Amino acid sequence: MLRRRALLLAGLPVHAWAQAYAGPLFDAHLHYNDDAQALHPPADVLGRMARAGVRGALVNSRPNDGTLRLVSEPGPQWVPFIRLYRDRADYTGWFADDSIRLMVLELLKRGSPAGPFRGLGEFHLYDSANADGPTAIALMRLARERGLTVLAHVDDVAVDKLLGHAPGTSLIWAHTGISGEPLPRVRELLAKHQGLRGELSYRAGITFDGKLGDDWRALMTQHPGRFLIGSDTWVPQRLQHYEGLFAEYRGWLGQLPSEVAQRIAWRNAAELFALQAA
Numbered sequence: 001m002l003r004r005r006a007l008l009l010a011g012l013p014v015h016a017w018a019q020a021y022a023g024p025l026f027d028a029h030l031h032y033n034d035d036a037q038a039l040h041p042p043a044d045v046l047g048r049m050a051r052a053g054v055r056g057a058l059v060n061s062r063p064n065d066g067t068l069r070l071v072s073e074p075g076p077q078w079v080p081f082i083r084l085y086r087d088r089a090d091y092t093g094w095f096a097d098d099s100i101r102l103m104v105l106e107l108l109k110r111g112s113p114a115g116p117f118r119g120l121g122e123f124h125l126y127d128s129a130n131a132d133g134p135t136a137i138a139l140m141r142l143a144r145e146r147g148l149t150v151l152a153h154v155d156d157v158a159v160d161k162l163l164g165h166a167p168g169t170s171l172i173w174a175h176t177g178i179s180g181e182p183l184p185r186v187r188e189l190l191a192k193h194q195g196l197r198g199e200l201s202y203r204a205g206i207t208f209d210g211k212l213g214d215d216w217r218a219l220m221t222q223h224p225g226r227f228l229i230g231s232d233t234w235v236p237q238r239l240q241h242y243e244g245l246f247a248e249y250r251g252w253l254g255q256l257p258s259e260v261a262q263r264i265a266w267r268n269a270a271e272l273f274a275l276q277a278a
């Protein structure tokens with residue numbers, strides 16, 4: 001009987017029969033920016049999270065009031081991060097702007113309704129040379145000193161530079177390379193930097209037609225503790241598709257060994273941020 005079943009399955013693409021992952025999810029890349037707040041009050045966001053089975057989230061917003069507002073809601077396990085942007089102008093100059101460092105220090109002192117801030121970012125570096133900017137260096141060292149995690153939307157060169165300024169710092173690489181850095185390069189950086197984790201929103205090439213790629217399955221199985229998933233609600237439209245985004249994640253998570261899927265879906269974040277069981 002078992003053998004017959006195996007033979008039947010052998011003829012089907014793996015995703016046609018793999019069960020979607022059904023356990024708890026952690027959203028490691030949630031923004032609640034000013035443009036989303038009017039369209040999606042906190043109750044609306046919480047409803048979407050609940051329907052998607054998202055039990056906790058790393059929240060960061062432009063400006064930071066969005067985060068303070070959202071994490072004052074009871075329910076999900078919140079992990080508040082300090083975004084380095086007061087407005088859009090800060091995206092391109094934060095790495096050499098000492099007033100950003102002062103803002104970070106002030107917010108660290110104040111904390112959030114969900115407890116202390118746990119990290120810095122998301123920040124962007126469109127040119128990896130700016131990873132050597134004075135504020136970038138100072139904030140990496142501050143993160144290491146305070147035990148904060150950094151969420152960085154940067155390329156592979158900048159990952160290396162940032163962690164070179166503060167070796168051992170916990171850094172979540174947003175999108176695991178938005179430019180689609182080749183997997184051998186991702187593997188090399190994971191081996192070199194033990195505090196490095198990859199968040200997988202917008203990462204191209206993970207699935208093809210819903211099927212998890214063999215190269216990605218191998219990488220995730222080799223490093224089950226190093227990946228996280230997120231929504232990246234950088235524009236309000238992403239919130240409208242929130243449940244669909246996580247349904248997609250559940251689809252390919254279900255094609256991994258269940259231990260690996262559970263880690264990427266929830267446990268890696270739970271361990272990193274000392275969350276309660278979901």
Ligand SMILES: [Zn+2]
Nearest residue numbers: 029122232234
């Ligand atoms: Zn983002």
